[in-house]
Amino acid sequence: NAGVMQNPRHLVRRRGQEARLRCSPMKGHSHVYWYRQLPEEGLKFMVYLQKENIIDESGMPKERFSAEFPKEGPSILRIQQVVRGDSAAYFCASSPVGQARTDTQYFGPGTRLTVL
Amino acid sequence: DAKTTQPPSMDCAEGRAANLPCNHSTISGNEYVYWYRQIHSQGPQYIIHGLKNNETNEMASLIITEDRKSSTLILPHATLRDTAVYYCIVRRDSGAGSYQLTFGKGTKLSVIP
Numbered sequence: 001n002a003g004v005m006q007n008p009r010h011l012v013r014r015r016g017q018e019a020r021l022r023c024s025p026m027k028g029h030s031h032v033y034w035y036r037q038l039p040e041e042g043l044k045f046m047v048y049l050q051k052e053n054i055i056d057e058s059g060m061p062k063e064r065f066s067a068e069f070p071k072e073g074p075s076i077l078r079i080q081q082v083v084r085g086d087s088a089a090y091f092c093a094s095s096p097v098g099q100a101r102t103d104t105q106y107f108g109p110g111t112r113l114t115v116l
Numbered sequence: 117d118a119k120t121t122q123p124p125s126m127d128c129a130e131g132r133a134a135n136l137p138c139n140h141s142t143i144s145g146n147e148y149v150y151w152y153r154q155i156h157s158q159g160p161q162y163i164i165h166g167l168k169n170n171e172t173n174e175m176a177s178l179i180i181t182e183d184r185k186s187s188t189l190i191l192p193h194a195t196l197r198d199t200a201v202y203y204c205i206v207r208r209d210s211g212a213g214s215y216q217l218t219f220g221k222g223t224k225l226s227v228i229p
Binding site: 059093 | 150152157158159160161162165203213215216217218219220221222
């Protein structure tokens with residue numbers, strides 16, 4: 001059973017460009033979570049999605065960031081007009097159920113975004 | 117979610133048991149204790165979780181005190197590959213926001229040959 005897959009693993013963008021990060025959850029998982037880890041810091045929750053629905057985006061910056069999890073295909077975290085402060089590791093996690101008791105999240109390897 | 121307190125770093129000799137403590141004195145009755153680890157900037161790896169009883173799996177054991185104010189993660193025979201940052205996370209079992217994992221600074225465990 002393949003784990004959570006993320007691509008690309010490394011992404012370099014110049015200021016003002018767009019970044020698209022993809023996440024394919026584990027087989028059988030329909031809940032996806034995105035976290036961001038700035039250098040030398042812990043992971044911070046960004047957004048929680050189910051298929052075709054955003055459940056909680058309270059951790060997302062108000063501008064330039066968006067996320068989706070379409071009926072078919074991976075979840076995508078999109079960052080428009082990137083700035084140097086967006087440089088970070090972005091991790092995706094998935095779980096089978098969501099808010100149910102002890103629903104464990106399993107993480108992917110992350111995408112490391114570098115903004116020049 | 118309840119805040120957790122962990123020592124910033126620990127050393128452990130290879131082959132010995134690694135005991136990683138975590139304080140969560142404000143934990144509520146419906147909050148679970150989760151442990152994850154992150155090896156050299158890889159994605160966090162789930163280790164174990166528990167509510168009030170001690171738990172054991174193929175990776176580790178989790179000992180939770182009777183008053184639930186603290187817990188200890190035990191790696192019975194540490195290897196060099198266990199060198200990582202270990203995060204203790206308290207999480208509600210249901211309800212709004214229960215899915216948000218709050219990662220602190222964790223404990224950097226160094227396993228020494």
